[in-house]
Amino acid sequence: MAKTPMAATYEAIGAHGAAVDPDVALMLALARGDESAFEELVARHQSRIVALIHRFVGDEAEAEDLAQEVFLRVYRTRDRYQPKARFSTWIYRIAANVSLNALRSRGRRRNISVPLSYEATETQEGQTSAHVEDAHADRPGARMEQEELRTQVREAIDQLPENQKVAVILNKYENLSYDEIGAIMGCSVMAVKSLLARARTNLRERLAHYMSTGRMRQSLA
Amino acid sequence: MVGGRDFVSHRAVTGRNRRVTMEPNQPMCRRVRENLSAYLDGELKGTARRLIEEHLAECAECRAQLDELKETWRLLDELEEPIVHNDFRREVLALARAEAQAEQIAREGGRRSVLAGLAASAAAAVFVFGLYASSRPLSDPPTPRQREAITYLDLLENVDALLCLDQARELQSLGQSMEASPAAAPAATATKEASGV
Structure with a gap:
């Protein structure tokens, strides 16, 4: 019996071919000129993509701008779209690349505009904890403490090397498996395991001051 | 795993x-x-x-x-979860439509350019062919028949005059013979009118 176009499509997806991916079907409908399929794709993914990018850049307005760019990139490829992986894998990869590019260009701007003393605190490993401790010498109210903690978490993630940052965000906030992260990042499961192990170690050192339990908090007190 | x-x-x-x-x-x-x-x-x-x-x-x-x-x-x-702006989807769709329209215009513009280009190419081809065709007799060596024609070109251009000259000579000799024999004169006059000489 001849294969249907959709069956052939899913077969082409490879390892994920057995799973029905409605996003791939929508993308193929868009490729055939069904513009409503794009609207459906945006509706299905906008929250996750904006949130994902927000984890990288830390600014809501910028996250929305970059998410728009992600969806436009998806739209632009509609005529030559070939489903080789799950749609979510593909769009996460685009989102991660767009985010990292934005951070790189921001980093170039920061190198010009940020005072040297602040920059030194930001870029040297091992300095963050001391910086945090100084900032909390005079503890403000609970709300400000919460805000401060949020800022420190944000900075701790920002200071991770790029590949560790991507792995952490995809694993922690998107609940993706090592296999899925590897597919998005284009690396092996073992590499993802290594990245996440090192990222956890780095984050633990940088956030030690805020741990409610454990020896590291005691040692800093 | x-x-x-x-x-x-x-x-x-x-x-x-x-x-x-x-x-x-x-x-x-x-x-x-x-x-x-x-x-x-x-x-x-x-x-x-x-x-x-x-x-x-x-x-x-x-x-x-x-x-x-x-x-x-x-x-x-x-870390806080961002709230997606209400207009986000509408803005994305508007941008996508704008891009699609821009692509369409670019494609149509491209088609027009192709047609204009084809017309210009055709005109240029005709012009070049004309130049080529007009220059070819000067550049190619003449065939034997052409060489023969060129040799006798002066003769061919004046063939009518030569024919008239022959006829004039015939009339002259006819006149001389009529002077010798007057009965042949009306026929010689008719021949002279017909040739316009």
Whole structure:
């Protein structure tokens, strides 16, 4: 019996071919000129993509701008779209690349505009904890403490090397498996395991001051 | 899922029945700590997971490490979840439509350019062919028949005059003969009118 176009499509997806991916079907409908399929794709993914990018850049307005760019990139490829992986894998990869590019260009701007003393605190490993401790010498109210903690978490993630940052965000906030992260990042499961192990170690050192339990908090007190 | 092969093979070397005590077991602790992250993420299955759990049950240091990693991961929950702007989808769709229209215009513009280009190419081809055709007799060597024609070109151009001259000579000789014989004169006059000489 001849294969249907959709069956052939899913077969082409490879390892994920057995799973029905409605996003791939929508993308193929868009490729055939069904513009409503794009609207459906945006509706299905906008929250996750904006949130994902927000984890990288830390600014809501910028996250929305970059998410728009992600969806436009998806739209632009509609005529030559070939489903080789799950749609979510593909769009996460685009989102991660767009985010990292934005951070790189921001980093170039920061190198010009940020005072040297602040920059030194930001870029040297091992300095963050001391910086945090100084900032909390005079503890403000609970709300400000919460805000401060949020800022420190944000900075701790920002200071991770790029590949560790991507792995952490995809694993922690998107609940993706090592296999899925590897597919998005284009690396092996073992590499993802290594990245996440090192990222956890780095984050633990940088956030030690805020741990409610454990020896590291005691040692800093 | 991450395979626990390294971890398992290490355990095999150290001996499955070896009892782990609270004393620091450096190689074992190192192996366990390398795998704690994957263990927390649920990426270790089967034997690898069981060996980690057995070690954690007996090693306070590694349990403390595990607690710190858990706490670190929990702190990451502090980051706020952004609320997507209500108009986000509408704006994306508007931008996409604008791009599609721009592509359409570019494509149509491209078609017009192609047609204009084809017309210009055709005109240029006709012009070039005209130049070529007009220059060809000058540039190509003449054929034998053409050479012969060129040789007798002057003769051919004046053939009518020569014919008239022949006729004039005939008339002249006819006139001379009529002077000698007057009966032939009307016929000679008629011939002269017909030739327009």
